[in-house]
Amino acid sequence: MILSISDLQVAASAKLPSSARDFYNSGSTDQITVHENTTAYKKYRLRPRVLRNVSLATPQTTLFSQQIAFPLCVSPAGIQAIAHPTGELATSRACAKRNIHMGISSFANHSVEDIVEAAKPIAPIAHVMQLYTMKDRAKQLRIIQRAEKAGCRAIFLTADSPVLGIRYNEHRNDFRTPTGLDFPMLEKTSAQIRAETHDDQFKAFNADDHSWAREIPWLRSVSKMEIWIKGVLTAEDVILAREFGCDGVIVSNHGGRQLDGTPATIDVLQECAEAGAGKIRVHVDGGIRSGSDIFKAIALGAECCWIGRPVLWGLAYDGEAGVTKALDILYDEFKRCMQLTGCNSVSDITKASLGVMRAHGPLARL
Numbered sequence: 001m002i003l004s005i006s007d008l009q010v011a012a013s014a015k016l017p018s019s020a021r022d023f024y025n026s027g028s029t030d031q032i033t034v035h036e037n038t039t040a041y042k043k044y045r046l047r048p049r050v051l052r053n054v055s056l057a058t059p060q061t062t063l064f065s066q067q068i069a070f071p072l073c074v075s076p077a078g079i080q081a082i083a084h085p086t087g088e089l090a091t092s093r094a095c096a097k098r099n100i101h102m103g104i105s106s107f108a109n110h111s112v113e114d115i116v117e118a119a120k121p122i123a124p125i126a127h128v129m130q131l132y133t134m135k136d137r138a139k140q141l142r143i144i145q146r147a148e149k150a151g152c153r154a155i156f157l158t159a160d161s162p163v164l165g166i167r168y169n170e171h172r173n174d175f176r177t178p179t180g181l182d183f184p185m186l187e188k189t190s191a192q193i194r195a196e197t198h199d200d201q202f203k204a205f206n207a208d209d210h211s212w213a214r215e216i217p218w219l220r221s222v223s224k225m226e227i228w229i230k231g232v233l234t235a236e237d238v239i240l241a242r243e244f245g246c247d248g249v250i251v252s253n254h255g256g257r258q259l260d261g262t263p264a265t266i267d268v269l270q271e272c273a274e275a276g277a278g279k280i281r282v283h284v285d286g287g288i289r290s291g292s293d294i295f296k297a298i299a300l301g302a303e304c305c306w307i308g309r310p311v312l313w314g315l316a317y318d319g320e321a322g323v324t325k326a327l328d329i330l331y332d333e334f335k336r337c338m339q340l341t342g343c344n345s346v347s348d349i350t351k352a353s354l355g356v357m358r359a360h361g362p363l364a365r366l
């Protein structure tokens with residue numbers, strides 16, 4: 001019986017061929033960051049307030065000027081058709097059904113037009129387009145223009161990947177995209193993608209000479225979509241994002257897949273939220289596996305959380321129904337957590353809702 005994200009992970013992992021499973025589940029080099037992203041949540045403790053009337057508690061919130069069911073969205077993750085042929089289309093439908101927003105990877109196996117369209121008959125959710133910094137500006141511009149025309153609300157510029165992280169699994173398994181999958185945003189066929197390793201491919205298209213000054217003014221000049229920086233881990237970079245007029249940041253270490261040894265995102269969220277000082281949106285992803293993890297991230301200053309792997313496990317387990325299962329589990333757990341801590345709305349979740357276990361001594365207040 002699938003009752004938790006961890007149940008889903010086990011069931012999905014058993015269904016996937018080992019090279020796909022390793023590609024999805026692993027982090028870079030020693031796996032320190034991917035592991036710590038989830039374990040770091042376990043040292044925080046909830047401070048419930050009791051005997052409050054929580055019969056009308058509602059987890060809904062607003063993002064991109066639209067109400068969503070709860071403060072969770074789906075992070076952009078590439079090559080979803082490895083998990084299930086319907087890939088990003090199924091993810092888009094499940095997000096619409098649960099009424100939350102979705103990120104689309106530049107490495108999606110379906111086009112932005114089709115992914116946005118898939119959600120439309122269900123609910124008017126927002127999509128955001130993930131971008132890497134690219135050598136080929138003309139191709140990058142085509143992705144941006146297609147995304148904007150399709151109705152995407154924001155660009156998520158992935159800033160933590162001037163080069164790819166070192167992932168032993170990809171080398172050991174000689175990981176390649178299975179035949180028959182297309183990359184319509186990158187205008188590449190599976191045959192072209194298969195000819196190179198992930199690492200070589202990434203090197204060929206990605207701009208490792210990227211910079212705040214190279215990217216942000218150019219993006220502003222070519223698009224009216226919001227500009228968010230994905231992959232920030234320090235107060236210094238939140239301040240730079242503010243100075244460059246960005247709309248938001250995602251505090252993220254790319255699910256532990258880029259630089260191993262970076263901190264768990266939950267452990268730097270507070271410093272990043274404080275640096276944002278309400279002048280820029282601060283969201284977080286990495287290691288969120290339960291409703292109480294979402295609650296903890298909100299208490300530490302995130303406006304909203306994003307998840308990567310739980311959706312991929314849902315897809316691998318049972319396509320759209322599996323993603324719906326993942327999102328429903330997280331929704332139910334989050335709502336239950338709000339009620340059991342005495343919170344009636346997301347704005348009731350504050351620093352006072354959380355404590356942190358130190359190595360010795362009693363629970364510390366934040």
Ligand SMILES: Cc1cc2nc3c(=O)[nH]c(=O)nc-3n(C[C@H](O)[C@H](O)[C@H](O)COP(=O)(O)O)c2cc1C
Nearest residue numbers: 075076077078105158254255285286287307308309
């Ligand atoms: C298989 C996989 C593919 C990913 N592809 C992308 C991508 O194309 N672009 C990107 O910015 N982030 C990508 N990410 C990172 C996610 O957007 C997100 O930051 C991360 O998965 C969050 O951590 P979590 O998986 O622990 O929830 C990918 C992550 C995974 C697991």
Ligand SMILES: O=C(O)C(=O)c1ccccc1
Nearest residue numbers: 077078079107198254257
């Ligand atoms: O693996 C990743 O983390 C990632 O960002 C990516 C990049 C290109 C294709 C698929 C995933």
